[in-house]
Amino acid sequence: MATARPVLRRSVSSAAIYAREGRVLDVACGTGRNFRSLTSASEVVGIDISEEMLVHARNELGRLDLEGTVQQMDAQALDFPDDSFDTVISSFSTCTFPDPIAALHEMDRVCTPDGEILLLEHRRSDAAPLARFQDWRAESHYEKTGCRLTHDPLSTVEQAGLPVEDVSTAFFGLVTTIDVIPR
Numbered sequence: 001m002a003t004a005r006p007v008l009r010r011s012v013s014s015a016a017i018y019a020r021e022g023r024v025l026d027v028a029c030g031t032g033r034n035f036r037s038l039t040s041a042s043e044v045v046g047i048d049i050s051e052e053m054l055v056h057a058r059n060e061l062g063r064l065d066l067e068g069t070v071q072q073m074d075a076q077a078l079d080f081p082d083d084s085f086d087t088v089i090s091s092f093s094t095c096t097f098p099d100p101i102a103a104l105h106e107m108d109r110v111c112t113p114d115g116e117i118l119l120l121e122h123r124r125s126d127a128a129p130l131a132r133f134q135d136w137r138a139e140s141h142y143e144k145t146g147c148r149l150t151h152d153p154l155s156t157v158e159q160a161g162l163p164v165e166d167v168s169t170a171f172f173g174l175v176t177t178i179d180v181i182p183r
């Protein structure tokens with residue numbers, strides 16, 4: 001089995017999650033921003049619902065000369081067999097899935113039981129002024145982008161019934177990494 005350890009991002013815009021080896025799935029990979037952190041993986045597979053995003057992700061995979069593919073797919077119904085990845089990563093994604101619990105169950109299903117599921121998410125800040133600003137913007141932000149600005153990703157993971165190994169927060173609690181133990 002591959003070993004992988006989450007490392008909190010040095011900055012929000014740089015890569016968040018480092019997987020050292022094995023088959024890695026990036027769920028809702030967007031433009032492939034995480035791929036630069038996955039250069040030690042034997043294979044990187046990125047999926048996203050948006051073909052527009054995948055054009056960039058495909059270029060990024062090629063630019064980094066990584067073994068792997070990007071595919072258009074719904075995170076809530078992954079077209080992969082059970083236990084087919086050593087590590088599943090996903091960043092800033094559960095806020096946009098219509099059914100984030102279904103997506104988390106799918107991540108769990110395709111991840112080998114001795115692997116890791118690494119999430120990097122934004123959340124409602126621990127700092128009252130920031131949280132108030134997020135509350136104020138939440139509705140219009142959702143209407144514009146489909147992103148739930150003030151969601152609580154840890155609570156979603158708990159509702160999905162998935163065990164959590166480690167949680168870190170940064171940037172006044174705006175950003176969190178959640179290390180989920182696959183079953």
Ligand SMILES: C[S@@+](CC[C@H](N)C(=O)[O-])C[C@H]1O[C@@H](n2cnc3c(N)ncnc32)[C@H](O)[C@@H]1O
Nearest residue numbers: 028029030033048049050053074075091092096
């Ligand atoms: C905020 S972006 C994050 C992209 C990337 N993970 C990153 O950190 O830069 C959210 C991504 O989720 C994708 N997405 C939304 N719903 C999805 C779904 N049901 N299945 C797969 N991807 C989805 C969007 O197309 C978008 O690329």
